[in-house]
Amino acid sequence: MSNSASSDLPEIGRARLLPHLPRRTLLMLGMGLLAGCATTPVRRVTRLPSPLWPDDSLLAAAPTVVTPPPAPLPPAPPMTGVIPRSSWTSGTPDTRNIDPMLPVRWVTVHHDGMTAFTATDMAACKGRLELIRNGHRGKGWADIGYHYVIDRAGRVWEGRDIRYQGAHVKDNNEGNVGILMVGNFDLHTPSMAQLAALDRHLRVCMKKYGLRSTQVRSHQEWSSARTACPGRHMQSKMNGIRRALA
Numbered sequence: 001m002s003n004s005a006s007s008d009l010p011e012i013g014r015a016r017l018l019p020h021l022p023r024r025t026l027l028m029l030g031m032g033l034l035a036g037c038a039t040t041p042v043r044r045v046t047r048l049p050s051p052l053w054p055d056d057s058l059l060a061a062a063p064t065v066v067t068p069p070p071a072p073l074p075p076a077p078p079m080t081g082v083i084p085r086s087s088w089t090s091g092t093p094d095t096r097n098i099d100p101m102l103p104v105r106w107v108t109v110h111h112d113g114m115t116a117f118t119a120t121d122m123a124a125c126k127g128r129l130e131l132i133r134n135g136h137r138g139k140g141w142a143d144i145g146y147h148y149v150i151d152r153a154g155r156v157w158e159g160r161d162i163r164y165q166g167a168h169v170k171d172n173n174e175g176n177v178g179i180l181m182v183g184n185f186d187l188h189t190p191s192m193a194q195l196a197a198l199d200r201h202l203r204v205c206m207k208k209y210g211l212r213s214t215q216v217r218s219h220q221e222w223s224s225a226r227t228a229c230p231g232r233h234m235q236s237k238m239n240g241i242r243r244a245l246a
């Protein structure tokens with residue numbers, strides 16, 4: 001989670017986000033600014049100018065250039081033991097607003113920080129995933145922010161395609177794999193199956209990317225984050241998790 005105890009929302013720098021806003025959104029923002037300036041006196045025009053453009057050939061000479069967004073990457077090769085993204089969502093990332101993943105140097109553990117969640121059935125877990133993805137998309141982000149999601153039954157789900165940079169730690173998403181532990185660990189503890197799956201998946205990631213246990217962090221261990229994520233009942237286990245990995 002980010003700065004709020006109620007939701008786990010990764011942060012994207014505003015300066016980076018703005019250039020990627022759709023043209024329509026920028027126009028609406030501009031209109032909003034104009035609406036905020038309504039105290040400016042309005043000078044009334046008594047005669048309208050001619051509706052005819054002086055030289056219609058100028059219009060014909062300026063064709064509209066439409067740049068298509070980059071095509072999404074083809075499906076990533078499946079990682080052993082990971083349930084593919086296609087099993088829980090048909091949503092695709094907004095490829096106009098997403099960067100390729102850089103060489104991996106970190107793994108960061110989160111909780112979702114929403115309501116307490118202790119369900120283990122597939123349908124409920126898929127619903128929680130889609131809820132999180134929709135929340136992130138609704139804020140204008142390209143996709144769900146995390147690369148992997150671990151539920152209370154110990155299943156590992158694919159989130160954002162690992163070949164794309166995640167959106168889960170403010171100012172530190174480069175080369176940073178995001179793992180979400182489903183639930184709110186300020187309200188309840190992670191399950192044993194969930195912790196065991198985290199240990200297994202961290203080992204897979206460390207082997208794949210050549211990482212040490214010191215390169216595994218929780219969200220709040222990033223000084224840029226200023227968050228209570230992954231909750232007190234998960235944070236209290238981080239040192240033990242790293243000791244076991246070492």
Ligand SMILES: [Zn+2]
Nearest residue numbers: 001110219229
């Ligand atoms: Zn977090």
